[in-house]
Amino acid sequence: MKAVFYHQNPEKPQLARDIRRLEQDILRMGALVEKSFRLCHQGLFARNLTAIEEIPFLEKKIDRFYRQIESDCTLIMTAQLLTAQDLRCLSAFMQLVRDLERVGDYAQELADIAVKLFPYPAHPSIAEIAIMSHQAQAMLATSLGALANFDEVGGRGLQYLDDAVDSAYHRLYQTLASQRDIQGVVEPILLLGLAIRYLERMADHATNIGNRVAYIVTGQHPQ
Amino acid sequence: MLLLAFLLGLAVGVGFCFWLWLEVNNYLNQVLNPSTSVTSTKLPLKLAFNLPFPVASPWLAEITLIKQQNQSQQEKLQIYQDLLEYAPIGYLQVDEENQLLWCNQAAREMLYIQRWEPGKVRLLLELVRSYELDQLIEQTRQCQKSQTGEWVFHPSCENAAAMLEIKSVVLRASSLSLPQGLVGVFLENRQSLLDVNQARDRAFSDLAHELRTPLTSIRLVVETLQDRLDPPLNRLVNRLMQEVDRLISLVENCLELTRLQTNPNIQLSFHPTEVRSLLKSVWESLEPIAQGRQLNLVYLGPESIWIDADQSRIYQVLLNLLDNSIKYSPTGAEVRIEVKILTHVKTVTNNNSKAAPSLEINIIDSGVGFTNSDLPYIFERFYRGDMARTRPSIESGKSATTIGSGLGLAIVQQIIKAHGGSIKAMNHPDTGGAWLQLELPQVLTNPQSQEYSK
Numbered sequence: 047m048k049a050v051f052y053h054q055n056p057e058k059p060q061l062a063r064d065i066r067r068l069e070q071d072i073l074r075m076g077a078l079v080e081k082s083f084r085l086c087h088q089g090l091f092a093r094n095l096t097a098i099e100e101i102p103f104l105e106k107k108i109d110r111f112y113r114q115i116e117s118d119c120t121l122i123m124t125a126q127l128l129t130a131q132d133l134r135c136l137s138a139f140m141q142l143v144r145d146l147e148r149v150g151d152y153a154q155e156l157a158d159i160a161v162k163l164f165p166y167p168a169h170p171s172i173a174e175i176a177i178m179s180h181q182a183q184a185m186l187a188t189s190l191g192a193l194a195n196f197d198e199v200g201g202r203g204l205q206y207l208d209d210a211v212d213s214a215y216h217r218l219y220q221t222l223a224s225q226r227d228i229q230g231v232v233e234p235i236l237l238l239g240l241a242i243r244y245l246e247r248m249a250d251h252a253t254n255i256g257n258r259v260a261y262i263v264t265g266q267h268p269q
Numbered sequence: 270m271l272l273l274a275f276l277l278g279l280a281v282g283v284g285f286c287f288w289l290w291l292e293v294n295n296y297l298n299q300v301l302n303p304s305t306s307v308t309s310t311k312l313p314l315k316l317a318f319n320l321p322f323p324v325a326s327p328w329l330a331e332i333t334l335i336k337q338q339n340q341s342q343q344e345k346l347q348i349y350q351d352l353l354e355y356a357p358i359g360y361l362q363v364d365e366e367n368q369l370l371w372c373n374q375a376a377r378e379m380l381y382i383q384r385w386e387p388g389k390v391r392l393l394l395e396l397v398r399s400y401e402l403d404q405l406i407e408q409t410r411q412c413q414k415s416q417t418g419e420w421v422f423h424p425s426c427e428n429a430a431a432m433l434e435i436k437s438v439v440l441r442a443s444s445l446s447l448p449q450g451l452v453g454v455f456l457e458n459r460q461s462l463l464d465v466n467q468a469r470d471r472a473f474s475d476l477a478h479e480l481r482t483p484l485t486s487i488r489l490v491v492e493t494l495q496d497r498l499d500p501p502l503n504r505l506v507n508r509l510m511q512e513v514d515r516l517i518s519l520v521e522n523c524l525e526l527t528r529l530q531t532n533p534n535i536q537l538s539f540h541p542t543e544v545r546s547l548l549k550s551v552w553e554s555l556e557p558i559a560q561g562r563q564l565n566l567v568y569l570g571p572e573s574i575w576i577d578a579d580q581s582r583i584y585q586v587l588l589n590l591l592d593n594s595i596k597y598s599p600t601g602a603e604v605r606i607e608v609k610i611l612t613h614v615k616t617v618t619n620n621n622s623k624a625a626p627s628l629e630i631n632i633i634d635s636g637v638g639f640t641n642s643d644l645p646y647i648f649e650r651f652y653r654g655d656m657a658r659t660r661p662s663i664e665s666g667k668s669a670t671t672i673g674s675g676l677g678l679a680i681v682q683q684i685i686k687a688h689g690g691s692i693k694a695m696n697h698p699d700t701g702g703a704w705l706q707l708e709l710p711q712v713l714t715n716p717q718s719q720e721y722s723k
Binding site for chain 2 (some may be wrong): 063066069070074076077078080081084145177180181183184187188190191194195221
């Protein structure tokens with residue numbers, strides 16, 4: 047575990063503290079994104095529309111954190127003389143919050159889908175989509191855990207988890223796309239198609255976060 | 270001559286040195302043994318001649334004493350830490366940079382902290398990604414005051430298959446601001462308590478629901494019997510009818526309370542309502558009972574106040590409260606109603622950010638009041654005060670109708686809560702009787718609303 051990697055800079059305690067504060071803010075933002083994802087899951091699969099009501103407020107907070115973290119990173123970069131490693135860390139942070147923010151955006155999109163999907167009866171493949179959503183959530187949790195522990199191995203391991211989500215996406219896409227003789231409107235199938243697309247994107251962003259953590263620690267982009 | 274002067278100087282010098290030595294020894298003794306005056310008078314002479322070792326020995330004694338004290342303090346600290354470690358409620362402590370310094374077993378279980386090792390300092394957020402907990406700690410540090418918060422905690426799970434098995438829990442946290450920016454947080458798991466409460470409420474409402482149907486048929490049978498029986502038996506059936514009616518109203522009240530609790534907003538229809546005339550009509554409907562006991566109503570407050578409320582519900586509240594006041598007032602007394610408009614910001618509810626005024630209604634009687642042991646419970650279902658509160662109503666002779674169901678105040682509280690208001694029960698310092706204070710938001714200051722409702 048390389049939790050204390052930035053303590054390699056004992057001559058710059060201020061910088062270490064700044065980075066630590068930045069990391070804390072990212073984890074705060076991560077907690078909000080996780081919550082938002084969880085709530086939209088409840089809305090989508092348990093038809094709990096009251097859970098969704100909170101998501102726009104969470105989204106606002108997430109956006110505020112995103113902007114603040116980005117400007118804090120820039121401030122540190124311009125104000126202090128940095129080593130290669132610190133610079134790598136800060137630039138990775140900036141990329142990483144962008145990924146997190148995207149996951150939050152998709153959660154809101156999924157919440158909108160949940161509202162539109164509410165009047166229709168449940169689709170047979172909804173259980174499989176719920177499993178896919180769980181996998182994506184687990185990936186987000188893993189990527190944030192890797193960030194918290196600066197765990198390079200965990201960060202790189204996300205690629206393999208992403209394969210499972212990708213194959214679920216292709217399988218579900220085939221099921222939805224090959225439906226024939228549909229009774230009534232096509233909207234629920236369309237919405238589910240979008241939902242699996244968003245979930246697949248969320249998993250991709252989680253993988254990106256894991257890769258950036260590995261980059262912070264090793265200085266190399268994983269293949 | 271020179272030699273003499275030299276010797277004199279030497280003697281003075283040596284004398285001065287000796288005197289200084291004595292003084293120092295005296296001082297040392299005083300410092301080391303302030304309590305033992307006997308030794309302090311004896312020691313200097315002995316000390317003066319062989320200084321290093323005797324002086325050292327009190328020092329040594331002192332050092333061992335301090336060591337002993339230190340050790341016992343350490344033991345005490347260890348005991349306290351062990352107590353906290355095995356306490357049934359969770360405790361954790363963070364430093365000014367939100368790094369987790371310590372957490373006990375219960376807290377680790379509650380928050381699913383697996384990676385923490387004692388002595389290794391980590392950011393709390395690295396171990397528990399809970400935004401609510403973090404916010405609570407931040408607020409505590411900012412206000413320098415202890416805070417409490419309750420939220421649903423979902424442990425984050427990195428295994429998709431296990432995600433279904435992980436249950437979220439309702440946690441209540443109370444934080445404590447400690448010196449140097451440290452914050453301590455006590456954690457309680459409220460989930461089991463809430464589950465039990467929910468199960469109780471459900472069982473209660475199911476029971477009431479099941480009772481309603483047979484009761485209705487019993488009432489029908491009794492009604493048929495009433496007409497067909499001759500005078501001696503007739504009386505018994507009439508009595509039965511009264512009791513059945515009482516039971517039916519009890520069941521209805523139970524069901525209503527459940528409805529209000531589970532779905533407060535659906536049950537209300539808000540309209541502009543005038544409080545003064547509402548009070549008047551409530552009093553008029555109670556007048557027969559009030560006149561029988563020569564009670565007077567005294568109203569202090571503005572002539573007309575409009576609030577946005579469900580008129581029939583507020584009527585029910587006032588009827589209940591005034592009925593209680595009448596029941597417990599001595600003959601010939603007065604029931605006082607004081608109405609005020611509060612304009613301070615404190616009472617503003619969250620969804621209404623403007624400093625809207627709220628309405629305060631005080632209903633004060635001059636009966637025996639509540640006993641202190643009853644006060645915390647009077648809004649609970651089926652709670653009855655001690656016999657002092659129930660006796661006068663039995664005296665009045667109509668026991669079946671005037672003894673309340675024990676649900677009246679619970680319903681009142683639910684209605685007021687559904688309106689976004691609050692109710693408090695106290696004893697009035699002047700009259701010694703019960704003093705119920707309602708506070709209702711949504712006072713309408715717009716005069717147009719009066720025309721609208723008419």
